[in-house]
Amino acid sequence: NNSATSDTSEIKGGSICFMNNEGTFDNCTITYSSAYSRGNTYGGAFYSNCQNLIFTNCTISNNNICSQNSNAYGGAFHIQSKYMTIFDCQFLYNTASSGKSLVRGGAIYTTSTNFIYENITFINNSISTISVTSQGGAIFALTGSSSRCINCEFHNNSISISSDKFSVDISFNAQGGAFYLESITSDFTNCTFQNNFCLTNASNWDCNLLGGAIYANKCKFKFNMCYILNNSLFSYGKRSGPSFIIQGGAFCM
DSSP states (O other): OOEEEESSSOEEOSSEEEOSSEEEEESOEEESOEEEESSOEEOSSEEEOOSEEEEESOEEESOEEEESSSOEEOSSEEEOOSEEEEESOEEESOEEEESSSOEEOSSEEEOOSEEEEESOEEESOEEEEESSOEEOSSEEEESOSEEEEESOEEESOEEEEEOOTTOOSOEEEEEOSSEEEESOEEEEESOEEESOEEEEOOOSSEEEEEOSSEEEESOEEEEESOEEESOEEEEOSOOOSSOEEEEOSSEEO
16 A cells, blocks of 8 residues: 655656666565656556566556656556566556546556566556547557567456546547557467457547557567457447547557
8 A cells, every 4th residue: 555646746656666777576466556646657556767677476456557737657567677577477457547648558668678478467457547648558568679478368458538528629549458569579479368448438539449459559570379359449429529540459550
């Protein structure tokens, strides 16, 4: 039940801000941490920009991040390390939200150059916002030269965007109900993407839903023995915006 709150400044890590050269976290539980700010907010539970991070046998659950007026990055983790490896871990019920700006990564935001996820479960991680662009219901990953996902499960991760009476003439995207990737070479082996989705009831501005499970931009992929089931895009309400695009119930690449 750790938290960090600021009315003006940015926040890095609701529980932990880790700036050493390298670190290993084994058999840890990181839960019910939060970060709230009117400025940019990084990592509901954990922030790091170290060289090498390893997590094994950890449970990361029920953490959240919220920025009222600026960007929110990583409901549980915000990691900028050069190397990141996560083994045998669970990411459950982590959330990210913002009132007016960009939201990235319901569970993890990473710009790690090389990352490996193996035997990881991502369940019910989410982004929930009003009238802002949102990317990666479970994971947002940017500019990694190499990444691997092995024996990973992505279930019921989501992006939900609602409207309000003040949200007029606004354009936004919901991209990647489970996973958003940009400028990355990725291998997926024996992974399952099931029941992930993007949803909006916004009806009065430009609204694009892209990739119920995965959205990828400028990426190279290899999929081996993966299962993609019942991922979707949902739109409710009458559309009155000049542009509305739905692309890729499972993948948009």
